[in-house]
Amino acid sequence: xxxxxxxxxxxxxxxxDVEAFGHIVRKYEKPIFNLMYRATGxxxxxxxxxxxxxxxxxxKIHTFRPGKKFYPWLYALSIxxxxxxxxxxxxxxxMADLDPDNAAQMTWSDSNAAAEAxxxxxxxxxxxxxxxxxINDREAVLLRFRDGFKMKEIxxxxxxxxxxxxxxxxxxxxxxxxxxxxxxxxx
Amino acid sequence: xxxNTIDHHRGHSTEGLxxxxxxxxxxxxxxxxxxGLSKQIMAAVHGRKRSWWRTxxxxxxRPRTVSFTPLKWAPVGAALMVGLFIGFNLDRMSTxxxxxxxxxxxxxxxxxxxxxxxxxxxxANDKAAEAxxxxxxxAHAHPDNASYRFWVGVNFWTLNDFDQEREYxxxxxxxxxxxxxxxxxxxxxxxxQGDWQTALGHYERVLQDVPDHPEALFNRGVALRYQGxxxxxxxxxxxxxxxxxxxxxxxxAVTYLNANGNFSFRRIQMxxxxxxxxxxxxxxxxxxxxxxxxxxxxxxGHLFEQNRRLELHVVAYVANDAQLAKLxxxxxxxxxxxxxxxxxxQRIKLSWFDVGETIKMDDHVYQxxxxxxxxxxxxxxx
Numbered sequence: 170x171x172x173x174x175x176x177x178x179x180x181x182x183x184x185x186d187v188e189a190f191g192h193i194v195r196k197y198e199k200p201i202f203n204l205m206y207r208a209t210g211x212x213x214x215x216x217x218x219x220x221x222x223x224x225x226x227x228x229k230i231h232t233f234r235p236g237k238k239f240y241p242w243l244y245a246l247s248i249x250x251x252x253x254x255x256x257x258x259x260x261x262x263x264m265a266d267l268d269p270d271n272a273a274q275m276t277w278s279d280s281n282a283a284a285e286a287x288x289x290x291x292x293x294x295x296x297x298x299x300x301x302x303x304i305n306d307r308e309a310v311l312l313r314f315r316d317g318f319k320m321k322e323i324x325x326x327x328x329x330x331x332x333x334x335x336x337x338x339x340x341x342x343x344x345x346x347x348x349x350x351x352x353x354x355x356x
Numbered sequence: 357x358x359x360n361t362i363d364h365h366r367g368h369s370t371e372g373l374x375x376x377x378x379x380x381x382x383x384x385x386x387x388x389x390x391x392g393l394s395k396q397i398m399a400a401v402h403g404r405k406r407s408w409w410r411t412x413x414x415x416x417x418r419p420r421t422v423s424f425t426p427l428k429w430a431p432v433g434a435a436l437m438v439g440l441f442i443g444f445n446l447d448r449m450s451t452x453x454x455x456x457x458x459x460x461x462x463x464x465x466x467x468x469x470x471x472x473x474x475x476x477x478x479x480a481n482d483k484a485a486e487a488x489x490x491x492x493x494x495a496h497a498h499p500d501n502a503s504y505r506f507w508v509g510v511n512f513w514t515l516n517d518f519d520q521e522r523e524y525x526x527x528x529x530x531x532x533x534x535x536x537x538x539x540x541x542x543x544x545x546x547x548x549q550g551d552w553q554t555a556l557g558h559y560e561r562v563l564q565d566v567p568d569h570p571e572a573l574f575n576r577g578v579a580l581r582y583q584g585x586x587x588x589x590x591x592x593x594x595x596x597x598x599x600x601x602x603x604x605x606x607x608x609a610v611t612y613l614n615a616n617g618n619f620s621f622r623r624i625q626m627x628x629x630x631x632x633x634x635x636x637x638x639x640x641x642x643x644x645x646x647x648x649x650x651x652x653x654x655x656x657g658h659l660f661e662q663n664r665r666l667e668l669h670v671v672a673y674v675a676n677d678a679q680l681a682k683l684x685x686x687x688x689x690x691x692x693x694x695x696x697x698x699x700x701x702q703r704i705k706l707s708w709f710d711v712g713e714t715i716k717m718d719d720h721v722y723q724x725x726x727x728x729x730x731x732x733x734x735x736x737x738x
Contacts, residue, residue: 194397199388212390315382346374
């Protein structure tokens, strides 16, 4: 993700060039859409939330500090939006963990099961387990082990302290490992 | 606590399970974005134009040099006078009749911004012929706007009228010689025509301001390749590869570079991922790694550490010196295990040869005096 290129685009947007924002959208729609998809489990909801995230970014772009990396800013904004959405959507608070992040597990629907039918059984199992994690734990684990980000980068993306990010990765992986072991025994 | 310590917090009994989970995470696929999502988003963005005062504040906050020319400010003075007049006569004007539809149309026809946006919208929707009318009108209304002229050029490109395309980019640069999008696209235009030297000039101009511009970096290599200046071409590929180490273009760049007999960068297969890295080099006749090798090994180690299904092979070649080859292979292994807590020595296999490495590329066979070849294979679980 090129900081210089992003800076130019952001500056162009601030100067009134709406089309420059189109470059930003095309560049980052995939990771943001996937973030939203992991949060909701629905392609339709993910698309709506992706749009909301970019609109919010557009509205708040004047608060972005030049010289900082744009993508972590966008990612943090998107994850907050996803979290808000999941909180609002929750219909069964009595089943929720006290941690509001855990709302994610209540809102996951299996409506997209058909789309995932062609995935490998292991990937599907992992998706199911990931859905049970809080949004921050899930994203922290994926950023660390799938995308290979360093801890301080994860902290920036999730708007956490460094120790908070380490804790999320540690906890997320532990939960995954536990659930993965249990699922393996269930087979 | 380092990035790696999270791995040490787990008991040994769960290590196999952890490896399995991490390996699964590594291969978890992304879902594809629904077609047309970005267009849908941009349509919504267009629906909520930024407040004008934010743009004004931002523009005013940008450092810039202003030269004061009295005549230049005459329109501002006139506008102020008009503003004052309107202010004093607001009550009377508020009772004036609404402009007729014909008047509104006439007003919008003079609004360059409306034409520009409409043109861009039509262009984005593959209606290039209709877009051209509006973009040209915007450019005509504001002949000093480089961006308007640039987009007329882009419009002509989509209509395959490359001469007109070029003319509009050139006119955009006449207005603003530092307008980088026009330099980039003009570079492409000249490259398509086979005018390598002129294309190069534009790409170089872009790289002055944006040294990591991917298209300018890559196409500079293409232009130099066609010019036949191998040394400069190789430098261009190296510059590209220093910034971009994976993806189709990186693989293409390293193929060109290696085909020129330059192996300063090599393809490295890391299980399912192929990356391009600077070669792992040693000081002549020694087992001391060169500085650039440290960067390469850091990147390889990072990839290797993450995917625990991988097994790394380090193959050292030194013509007529098996002992040195062996020591170098061991050095690479030692470096990786020292730098990465998560890499166990058992996952790295060594081999060494007292002959130079032979590399075949198309019809050519290259013989390297000494080299290190690394690659990682995925080990299937039993």
